[in-house]
Amino acid sequence: MNRITTALLAALEALIVVAIGVGIALVPLTILWGTHYGLGIDWFVFWRAAVDVWLLGNGVDLAVQLPVDVTTSLGLAGAEAPFSLTIALLGFAVLAVLLGVRTGRRAATTDYRLTAAGVAILSYGLLAALLTYSAGTVVVTPAPVQGVLLPTLVFALGVLIGASGSPRAAGTVLPGWAARPLADLLGRIPAEVRSQLVAALRAGAATVAGIMVVSGLAVFVSVLANFATVIGLYETLQADVMGGISLTIGQLAFIPNLVVWAASWFVGPGIALGTGSSVSPLGTSLAAVPGLPLFGALPHGTLEFGFLGLLVPVLIGFVVAVLVRQGLDKRANAPHGPVPMLVTGALTGVVAGILLGLLAWWSAGAMGPGRLADVGPNPLLVGVLTFVEVGIAAALGMLVGGRRARSTDKRAEEVSTKR
Incomplete structure (x- = not known):
């Protein structure tokens, strides 16, 4: 494969990883939309909810402002004031890391390892940005900077682990301009x-x-x-x-x-x-x-x-x-x-x-x-x-x-x- 084909396949794999993560929450919510609500509610309400769950699972903070009628029915102290959801559903992050490891291993088997890994991470970041800016509502608003960076860093961690663990990629995970100074630094340690x-x-x-x-x-x-x-x-x-x-x-x-x-x-x-x-x-x-x-x-x-x-x-x-x-x-x-x-x-x-x-x-x-x-x-x-x-x-x-x-x-x- 040439460099362009490698890059396109890496971008496609990043898209699949994002789709799997969002789909885990979106599929049951979509079924709920059709069976319980009879398609009577805007589907994008469930789309935003699924994206919010995915973002929360990757460590992104969500700012919440509940409507008055909801706070009254819940009866929770402090629910009427804005609050944050910051606890991550780590299952989504673990899944992203595991799929990132798979992506990294595939990238390491190509002739353009750095291109494949870099394009996959960059594509994942662009998709995370699109999802973040599509999920904000008056009730729930994800932190925009975190929404772009944190899911990308989680996926990048998996990609780097997968690329560095490949036998073919031994010693070639870092580009030469970064590997040589690191080798020199380690060489100075007894x-x-x-x-x-x-x-x-x-x-x-x-x-x-x-x-x-x-x-x-x-x-x-x-x-x-x-x-x-x-x-x-x-x-x-x-x-x-x-x-x-x-x-x-x-x-x-x-x-x-x-x-x-x-x-x-x-x-x-x-x-x-x-x-x-x-x-x-x-x-x-x-x-x-x-x-x-x-x-x-x-x-x-x-x-x-x-x-x-x-x-x-x-x-x-x-x-x-x-x-x-x-x-x-x-x-x-x-x-x-x-x-x-x-x-x-x-x-x-x-x-x-x-x-x-x-x-x-x-x-x-x-x-x-x-x-x-x-x-x-x-x-x-x-x-x-x-x-x-x-x-x-x-x-x-x-x-x-x-x-x-x-x-x-x-x-x-x-x-x-x-x-």
């Missing part, structure tokens, strides 16, 4: 320090991944254990078939948020579901919460052994550090001695704290007016406590991992000598 930094990045990312896996399992088990409560909340909403389907799709998009919230619970700070509320290993204290059936899976009351959840990040950080240390010792120019290992463990905690703090920040936000402006974990507390817990555990793991590696080598030498 080899042992580079090994420490790489080990800390790998261990920190692996620790956060492990915490997220355990958190996902915990959410799954909690939903199963409280399934009757979840179904009961569904019944109290008295939604029809299409309303129930739309609600279910919205909750599926919210599951990544719950997984991050579970990770924050394991770390210690837990989450808030409104100002003054708390869900943490020490207990649950809630007032009125948003009427999402999935919230029925949240822990209730005081958990006698809830404090044991704090061991999850500690144990994962320790095990990951042991494994990383054993692999680190096999490399040339590997750092040795307790002090470098303690520093590497501390850096692991820094990486894990930054990553989990960013995830906590991305998963939190405002879900409504008044006290619902504070929903989700506190990212600063999550980041700091993750740094402390994982940092200490990783430092110990780095030290113990070296001892285990040496004892394994001695046993191997003894066996070979006997033979």
Whole structure:
């Protein structure tokens, strides 16, 4: 393929990714428009609603000004004043990243890698701009700059991950004018320090991944254990078939948020579901919460052994550090001695704290007016406590991992000598 064909296909793929994201919300809303409203309402009302959901899922803030009759029927304190919706439905962002990875891998297999990746990201940004400026109404107004930048950055993250992960693209992700200065900068760092930094990045990312896996399992088990409560909340909403389907799709998009919230619970700070509320290993204290059936899976009351959840990040950080240390010792120019290992463990905690703090920040936000402006974990507390817990555990793991590696080598030498 020539450059023009590659660029056109990349633009088409960006269009498909946007269509999938918007279509997830638009299709059930369109069916609802035909079956429940009998085509009696302007379809663009549902179009704008679907675009708003897609934008919210990519982290875009929505400014809301509800009509007087709606605020009266809701009875929520503060609903009559303008408020913001800032909590992202992370399922849409995760989908955009995954589809972006696919786009990046395809771009890396072409002869014009940078052209394909650049055109895909640029096309996605143009489409995001068109959608943002088509979605504004008197009731709901998306932040225009965020609407253009945030969805594009989410998709670009996936494209870069996909392009850099392709074997054919190894060493060619960045253009020459950017790759050479970066290589020169890395070359000035001593080899042992580079090994420490790489080990800390790998261990920190692996620790956060492990915490997220355990958190996902915990959410799954909690939903199963409280399934009757979840179904009961569904019944109290008295939604029809299409309303129930739309609600279910919205909750599926919210599951990544719950997984991050579970990770924050394991770390210690837990989450808030409104100002003054708390869900943490020490207990649950809630007032009125948003009427999402999935919230029925949240822990209730005081958990006698809830404090044991704090061991999850500690144990994962320790095990990951042991494994990383054993692999680190096999490399040339590997750092040795307790002090470098303690520093590497501390850096692991820094990486894990930054990553989990960013995830906590991305998963939190405002879900409504008044006290619902504070929903989700506190990212600063999550980041700091993750740094402390994982940092200490990783430092110990780095030290113990070296001892285990040496004892394994001695046993191997003894066996070979006997033979």
